[in-house]
Amino acid sequence: MEYLLDFADEHVLDKAYAYLLPAKDFLPTTSSLLKETASARLSNSSTSSTLASFASTLYKHIPHPPVDLSNALTSPLASAWPRDYIPRQFASLYLITLLGIVLMYFSIATMSYYFIFNHEMMNHPRFLKGQVKMEIKSSCIAFPWITLMTVPWFVAEVRGYGSYYNKIEDYGIAYAIFSIPFFLLFTDTAIYWIHRIEHHPSIYKHVHKPHHKWIIPTPFASHAFHPLDGYVQSVPYHLFPALFPLHKKIYLGLFTAVNFWSIFIHDSDMVTGSRFEKIINGPAHHTLHHLYFTVNYGQYFTLSDRLGNSYRQPAPELDPIHEVNRRKEAQLLEQKLKAE
Template sequence: MDLVLNVADYYFFTPYIYPATWPEDDIFRQTISLLIVTNIGAYILYFFCATLSYYFVYDHALMKHPQFLKNQVSREIKFTVQALPWMSVPTVALFLLELRGYSKLYDDIGEFPSGWFQLIVSVISFLFFTDMLIYWIHRGLHHRLVYKHVHKPHHIWKIPTPFASHAFHPLDGFLQSLPYHIYPFIFPLHKVVYLGLYILVNIWTISIHDENGCKNEKIFNGELTKTE
């Protein structure tokens, strides 16, 4: 995330927003900047990708289904807009730890003897690690003691559209993103790869809420959600 913050500081925050006397490495300034960048980035990615998916991929015939709610699209968007800032708070805390040098993120491929091979292996490892943990987190969120309080709001949308992709309870949304953030604290990962994978993961989250993704999700929910 320091790559994004450096660009934001150079082109926006330093010349136009913050006093020249406020150091760029001040932790309070970094926290504010990360909150701004993370939220703006999340909204842009969400609206851009969900809109494309909604108009060019999503099967609008699904909106005639009896379980499709009245004004559902606007409700999904409203839910997401309200939830994203709360999801960003713990996310920014982890970004801040990365920024302060507590993670194993690196920016020089030459730091490792195996170089590019290490980078390729880290991508495969990242995908395996995050997919495995998200499965178990998602399964845990369907536990009867947790489901109705945290995860059920996401399943209000029985026939979801891509705009439901980020319509989570804030704790639910953060927990399901947690594996992506804790990976670089355990394993080395290139900063550009981490940023790219983080963006792709959010695009993937939107893509699984088109009609094909919905079918797979319903199979999962039908097996685990006994308390609806």
């Protein structure tokens, strides 16, 4: 996230913070006017009352960073909140992460919905009325809360905590390549057990049940979680670089890829016969998980399910499209009988 934060600071956020919280307003001679100045500036925006109240609260409760007086008087981009100020980093990363997940969700899930998802599945008897809208609403409610719980990990990253590194030569190209399958195997195993524990009756109804409302999911169900459920299942992605060295760009790529994968496996697809079917936990496997609940808990691989005796092999006869076809045939027969 450090690369995204630096890019956002340079092109957008430096100007935004300089406008909203200019350094000159924090000079010792005018610091008493901060509250009024911030409120006055924010009152001109469309979200005046909320932002003004927020600025007032920050002024009262957050320690103010030291201001470079010479820079404050000469630079138009001087903000009272410098780039390395923790509240600024938290706020910036929250906005970047939330915007990123929302854009990715709506772009990738929409493309998957229109170009991959079989719309005949919407005629399945267990497909809910208005389900797509409910999936989107559930996701949009969850995103701000999941992001809020996730951002501390990203703040720790940009402040130098964890085992992230910048230069491939620090650990060599061989380790950099190895770290990719290592990350996937580690996170898959951890998510398997988190997911399986969430299916325990004492936990399931409180945390994971909302996601299983979608028996026949669409790609929009990929992030339609209870916020705590969505966050807990993401913890292994952050735990890995806290324990093992991981190049920052590789981490950013993997974090993006796993979110793509989450969308991909929620398209209710039951195409079978792939040579990798017994190794890779794909859409067919996850479709069976939503249908039968207690099988195929894994995220990318089938190994943990095999070892945990929870694996179910996808097969053509298990395809939920058969139920759709039977329902269609019954409706045609009913119409024919009525016509006679």
